[in-house]
Amino acid sequence: MRADVVLAGVGGQGVLTIARLLAEAAANDGFHVVQGELHGMSQRGGAVQAHFRLSDQPIESPQVPRGRADLLVGFEPLETLRNIAWLAPGGRIVTAIRPIENMPGYPPIEQVLAELRRFPEAILIDAHATALAAGSQRAENFVIAGAAFSLLPLTPGKLRAIVRKRAERWTEREGEAAIKALAAGRAAIGGAEPVHG
Amino acid sequence: MTTTTRPAAGSAADLMLGDDAVALGALHAGISNAYAYPGTPSTEIFARLIREAAAGSAVIAHWCTNEKSAFEGAIGASLAGRRALVTMKHVGLNVAMDPFVNAALVGLGGGIVLAVADDPGMHSSQNEQDSRCLADFARVPCFEPATAQEAYDLTREAFVVSERLQVPVLVRLVTRLCHERSMVRTAPPEPPKPLHKAGPRQDWVLLPANARRLWGELLALQDEMRLANEASAHNRRTDGAGRRGVLTTGIGRRYFGEVLPEMTARPPHLHIGTFPLPKDLVRAFAADLDSMLVLEDGYPYVERQLPGLVPSRCKILGRESGALPAAGELNVVNVRAAFGLPALQLHESVLLNVPARPPRLCDGCVHRDSYAAMQQVIADLGIGAITGDIGCYTLGALPPYEAIDSCVCMGASIGMAKGASDAGLRPAVAVIGDSTFLHSGIPPLIDAIGHDTDMTVLILDNETTAMTGGQPTALPTSRLMPVVLGLGVDPAHVHLFSAHPRKVQELAALIKQEIAHAGLSVIVVQRECVQAARQRKKHES
Numbered sequence: 001m002r003a004d005v006v007l008a009g010v011g012g013q014g015v016l017t018i019a020r021l022l023a024e025a026a027a028n029d030g031f032h033v034v035q036g037e038l039h040g041m042s043q044r045g046g047a048v049q050a051h052f053r054l055s056d057q058p059i060e061s062p063q064v065p066r067g068r069a070d071l072l073v074g075f076e077p078l079e080t081l082r083n084i085a086w087l088a089p090g091g092r093i094v095t096a097i098r099p100i101e102n103m104p105g106y107p108p109i110e111q112v113l114a115e116l117r118r119f120p121e122a123i124l125i126d127a128h129a130t131a132l133a134a135g136s137q138r139a140e141n142f143v144i145a146g147a148a149f150s151l152l153p154l155t156p157g158k159l160r161a162i163v164r165k166r167a168e169r170w171t172e173r174e175g176e177a178a179i180k181a182l183a184a185g186r187a188a189i190g191g192a193e194p195v196h197g
Numbered sequence: 198m199t200t201t202t203r204p205a206a207g208s209a210a211d212l213m214l215g216d217d218a219v220a221l222g223a224l225h226a227g228i229s230n231a232y233a234y235p236g237t238p239s240t241e242i243f244a245r246l247i248r249e250a251a252a253g254s255a256v257i258a259h260w261c262t263n264e265k266s267a268f269e270g271a272i273g274a275s276l277a278g279r280r281a282l283v284t285m286k287h288v289g290l291n292v293a294m295d296p297f298v299n300a301a302l303v304g305l306g307g308g309i310v311l312a313v314a315d316d317p318g319m320h321s322s323q324n325e326q327d328s329r330c331l332a333d334f335a336r337v338p339c340f341e342p343a344t345a346q347e348a349y350d351l352t353r354e355a356f357v358v359s360e361r362l363q364v365p366v367l368v369r370l371v372t373r374l375c376h377e378r379s380m381v382r383t384a385p386p387e388p389p390k391p392l393h394k395a396g397p398r399q400d401w402v403l404l405p406a407n408a409r410r411l412w413g414e415l416l417a418l419q420d421e422m423r424l425a426n427e428a429s430a431h432n433r434r435t436d437g438a439g440r441r442g443v444l445t446t447g448i449g450r451r452y453f454g455e456v457l458p459e460m461t462a463r464p465p466h467l468h469i470g471t472f473p474l475p476k477d478l479v480r481a482f483a484a485d486l487d488s489m490l491v492l493e494d495g496y497p498y499v500e501r502q503l504p505g506l507v508p509s510r511c512k513i514l515g516r517e518s519g520a521l522p523a524a525g526e527l528n529v530v531n532v533r534a535a536f537g538l539p540a541l542q543l544h545e546s547v548l549l550n551v552p553a554r555p556p557r558l559c560d561g562c563v564h565r566d567s568y569a570a571m572q573q574v575i576a577d578l579g580i581g582a583i584t585g586d587i588g589c590y591t592l593g594a595l596p597p598y599e600a601i602d603s604c605v606c607m608g609a610s611i612g613m614a615k616g617a618s619d620a621g622l623r624p625a626v627a628v629i630g631d632s633t634f635l636h637s638g639i640p641p642l643i644d645a646i647g648h649d650t651d652m653t654v655l656i657l658d659n660e661t662t663a664m665t666g667g668q669p670t671a672l673p674t675s676r677l678m679p680v681v682l683g684l685g686v687d688p689a690h691v692h693l694f695s696a697h698p699r700k701v702q703e704l705a706a707l708i709k710q711e712i713a714h715a716g717l718s719v720i721v722v723q724r725e726c727v728q729a730a731r732q733r734k735k736h737e738s
């Protein structure tokens with residue numbers, strides 16, 4: 001049992017936080033885990049990428065090799081597209097659809113989404129609207145996290161437990177919104193089968 | 198070749214960054230002191246130490262003004278018989294080279310471990326220099342962990358070696374390891390070393406007579422260092438089939454491990470985790486080989502040592518031979534290619550290209566005001582030389598501002614503006630952040646004062662070391678002006694400007710006024726970094 005995941009988004013979206021929480025949930029579930037990321041210049045509204053590998057066997061490479069991701073988790077549609085080369089044949093995509101246009105030459109969003117829909121396994125989620133409905137637009141990353149988590153071969157509830165623990169440091173409202181957003185993300189996936197490499 | 202571990206029942210294991218593992222390794226080795234200057238990807242080592250100190254650890258962990266000062270602090274701690282950790286990014290070691298090289302000569306008391314984070318691929322750096330070469334230059338051991346667990350173990354071990362040989366030991370990290378979370382099992386901590394002044398004096402005073410003797414002793418130690426590595430458990434040979442061997446160092450082993458299941462047979466393999474290179478081990482390994490592929494992240498450091506060690510029939514393959522790219526990181530793609538494995542089929546976007554999303558200054562960033570003002574100045578006066586420096590404000594080189602001409606190394610803006618002005622390229626304007634100014638902008642400013650150079654220095658004071666995550670600067674804003682004035686800049690041409698988006702015109706006018714002055718001027722443009730302000734408010738509430 002193993003799963004290789006690449007997460008992509010824009011600096012400030014909480015991509016690294018989610019990658020870390022997923023890794024903690026998997027470690028807590030008894031898996032070998034390696035999770036890598038790049039900080040630094042990329043945090044200033046630039047492109048951000050994180051890797052997360054889980055396996056019941058020891059893991060070697062710190063990064064998911066290009067062409068090997070079982071799951072590509074996008075927090076922003078253009079960033080999902082930027083990282084498409086990581087996706088394995090038959091790999092799954094979960095992506096938010098709201099564009100963050102903090103750059104010159106952002107292509108028309110319809111074109112970006114059409115491109116993503118070419119992948120039959122892509123699940124496009126209006127994470128922004130879902131997060132708003134869950135009570136906080138800032139919980140968008142947790143909607144995506146909830147969706148991604150339910151596609152991983154992990155014990156249901158593990159991520160929620162990790163988030164709850166983390167939320168002890170947040171305001172009550174933030175914590176509640178995150179938990180609700182996780183559930184909303186899971187619901188958005190429906191009953192899709194987990195990925196496995 | 199096992200890399201990650203699950204927590205074994207009952208052991209203290211945690212998911213942590215490679216950087217955290219170095220911090221804990223040092224802490225558990227009983228360090229008393231730690232010094233650093235922030236630099237990606239090394240910063241989190243120190244962030245962890247500061248958290249541990251706040252949680253009650255007795256360690257003294259100080260951010261320093263620059264890497265040289267940091268390293269000298271560690272030498273002082275060693276003189277006191279205490280163990281000390283110093284951390285920095287690779288280019289920081291250029292700044293600390295003087296104390297680092299000379300610390301190898303003195304008779305260290307407490308161990309000194311220098312953790313340096315290299316950045317192959319230049320994710321957030323201006324070059325990809327390989328610190329293993331600098332440890333070699335200083336004639337000291339270098340440990341190169343492959344995993345976060347090894348980062349913990351080797352950091353602890355480095356203190357023992359440092360004390361045994363009385364030389365600093367360099368722990369060489371790379372970005373992917375620094376910023377990788379995996380499971381690390383820790384061991385019970387050692388107590389700190391007692392205060393005990395190291396001696397004798399003739400081992401610490403590097404007058405030529407002493408230095409010649411100590412240099413001889415250091416050279417005589419080289420063989421002992423190598424022999425220890427010949428027997429080290431971190432340098433392992435694994436037998437395999439065929440006559441095409443693989444030599445890995447540090448994280449290179451992990452990429453080999455990743456592609457191994459796809460090979461028809463396991464090739465003979467030698468992994469090296471500690472330097473100087475155990476040459477006997479390499480010689481014996483190479484004896485029956487027809488070729489040796491070297492997988493090392495960074496420079497072809499081992500590859501270049503192989504001619505003469507391996508039989509002439511054995512072909513050396515690596516980054517220098519062209520079997521692997523000379524620049525950038527190792528990764529599974531280029532390692533697969535080096536083994537002749539077929540490339541993987543990759544998806545691509547049919548949208549011709551996905552446009553880049555470059556990093557940018559935050560909305561509301563004070564530097565936006567400064568660069569908006571500079572754009573007006575450039576429009577009115579034309580460009581002479583606008584020399585930039587290292588920090589968030591380096592982004593001023595990119596659109597939409599395109600307002601600086603250079604970014605070379607920490608503090609270079611001021612020395613370069615002086616040189617450009619001396620050479621006749623005017624107006625000469627240096628743009629430097631407060632933290633960078635304190636790091637290495639003061640000596641060149643003194644040079645400019647000495648000659649009343651016709652140039653204008655803009656110190657962009659955002660009250661923090663923003664780019665690396667908001668570490669406090671060595672001096673608060675309130676003390677920056679007294680420093681500038683105290684150095685001797687003519688007070689009539691020193692200004693403190695409190696920036697505001699509505700005052701861009703005013704700032705542009707002030708810069709133009711000082712450019713018109715045919716001598717040295719300094720303008721400190723001040724407003725807190727919005728990220729730092731956010732953190733501070735969160736902290737306060």
Ligand code: SF4
Pocket residue numbers: 044557558559561562563564589590659663664726727728729
């Ligand atoms: S982190 Fe601070 S200094 Fe850096 S771009 Fe953002 S506001 Fe400006």
